[in-house]
Amino acid sequence: MSLLDMAAALVTAVLAGTGIGGGGLYVIWLTSVRSMAQSTAQCINLLFFLSAAAAALPFHVKSKRLPLKFIIPCALLGTVGTLFGGNLRGMIDENTLRMLFGILLILAGIRSFFAGNRQKTTKREDVSRD
Amino acid sequence: MNKVLLSAVLLGTALAGGAVNGLLGTGGGIIFTYFFKYLEKRGMTDKGSAFPSAMAVILPISLISFTTYAAAWDMTLPFILRLAIPSAAGGLAGAYLSSRVKPVILERVFSALVIYAGARMIF
Numbered sequence: 001m002s003l004l005d006m007a008a009a010l011v012t013a014v015l016a017g018t019g020i021g022g023g024g025l026y027v028i029w030l031t032s033v034r035s036m037a038q039s040t041a042q043c044i045n046l047l048f049f050l051s052a053a054a055a056a057l058p059f060h061v062k063s064k065r066l067p068l069k070f071i072i073p074c075a076l077l078g079t080v081g082t083l084f085g086g087n088l089r090g091m092i093d094e095n096t097l098r099m100l101f102g103i104l105l106i107l108a109g110i111r112s113f114f115a116g117n118r119q120k121t122t123k124r125e126d127v128s129r130d
Numbered sequence: 131m132n133k134v135l136l137s138a139v140l141l142g143t144a145l146a147g148g149a150v151n152g153l154l155g156t157g158g159g160i161i162f163t164y165f166f167k168y169l170e171k172r173g174m175t176d177k178g179s180a181f182p183s184a185m186a187v188i189l190p191i192s193l194i195s196f197t198t199y200a201a202a203w204d205m206t207l208p209f210i211l212r213l214a215i216p217s218a219a220g221g222l223a224g225a226y227l228s229s230r231v232k233p234v235i236l237e238r239v240f241s242a243l244v245i246y247a248g249a250r251m252i253f
Contacts, residue, residue, distance in 0.1 A: 001212040010216035017224020019181050020237050024156055028247045042155030043199035044213065049156065050192050051214040052221030053185055059225030060182040067166075067175040071186050074144045074162060078191040081148020082158075086198035089153050097154070098251050104150070104157045105248030111160065113241035 005034065013052035019060070020112065024105050031098070038098045039089065139165070144187075151188065152195050159188040 012026045026048050030041035089097065143165040151158030166180035175183065 001209055006212060006216045009213055010220040013217040013220025014224040014227065015240060017221040017226075018228040019224075020240050024244055024247075025240075027156065032247070032250075039199070040203070043196070043203055046155050046192055046196040046199060047205075047210065047213055048217045050189065050196060051217035052224070053189055053192070055218035055221035056225035057182065057185050057189065059222070059229070060185060064179045064182055065176050066179055066183050066186055067169065070140065070166070070169060070175070071183055073140060074147070074165070074187045075190045077141060077144030078148030078151070078158065078162075078187060079194050081145040081150075082152035082191050082195045083148075083198065084145075085149035085152020085154075086195060087152075088149070092153075101154050102248040102251030104154055105244050105251065107248075108157065108160055109241045109243075109245035109248060112237055112244065115237070 005029075008033075009048055013048065016049065016052040017056040017059075024101075024108060027101065028105075038094050038101060042097075042101075139168075147188070148191050151191050152198065155195065155199065158191060159184050162187045 008029045009026060012029070015025065027038075027041045027045045030036045030044055031038060034041075036044075092100075143161055147158040147161035147165075150161060162184035163180055166175060166183040169175045170177060170180045
């Protein structure tokens with residue numbers, strides 16, 4: 001892990017911490033710039049995300065009341081899902097995995113683009129209401 | 131909202147979010163964020179709790195997912211620390227910034243970059 005990799009982790013973690021995204025970007029860095037295999041990049045990305053999200057979560061929670069009655073079953077059932085996904089990954093070749101990741105990025109990008117659009121519209125409506 | 135329907139939506143969301151995370155190492159958070167926004171819209175959870183709720187769900191799932199990846203890979207402690215320290219610092223800085231600025235332009239640039247990178251991965 002070079003200094004440049006650490007700097008890339010720092011920058012993408014800022015994006016992850018704001019809630020814009022960033023986990024996907026670090027995989028892009030590792031696969032495109034560092035020429036890593038997709039599955040290795042995904043593994044490193046998980047470690048990156050765990051560190052960034054664990055540090056950011058207390059800030060985001062603050063005084064908010066989290067709905068534990070939904071969070072706990074989601075986490076438990078999600079664990080079952082992640083074990084299934086992990087097994088599925090073992091059966092898929094690197095190219096297909098890369099392609100599926102590409103599809104996920106496009107969908108995430110479109111969602112993120114329109115989420116920004118919606119925020120802007122809501123803000124404008126609020127201003128016009130005032 | 132009908133309890134059976136809510137349970138079905140929760141079951142589907144959790145399994146799908148977990149599976150995507152296990153398969154691709156990311157992406158589950160998007161699915162959970164949608165689910166918690168859906169609950170928020172219906173007044174079933176507090177306003178503004180969707181993102182931290184999704185984060186609280188995806189953290190343990192990512193940890194499990196990470197163990198399935200790391201089992202096949204020899205990761206040393208210095209490597210983990212060299213990645214974890216800047217990532218945690220960045221995450222903290224991002225969370226601090228998010229309460230002070232609404233990065234709509236940054237979000238647009240990020241979206242365009244992600245769409246371009248996704249297209250490059252496919253074609």
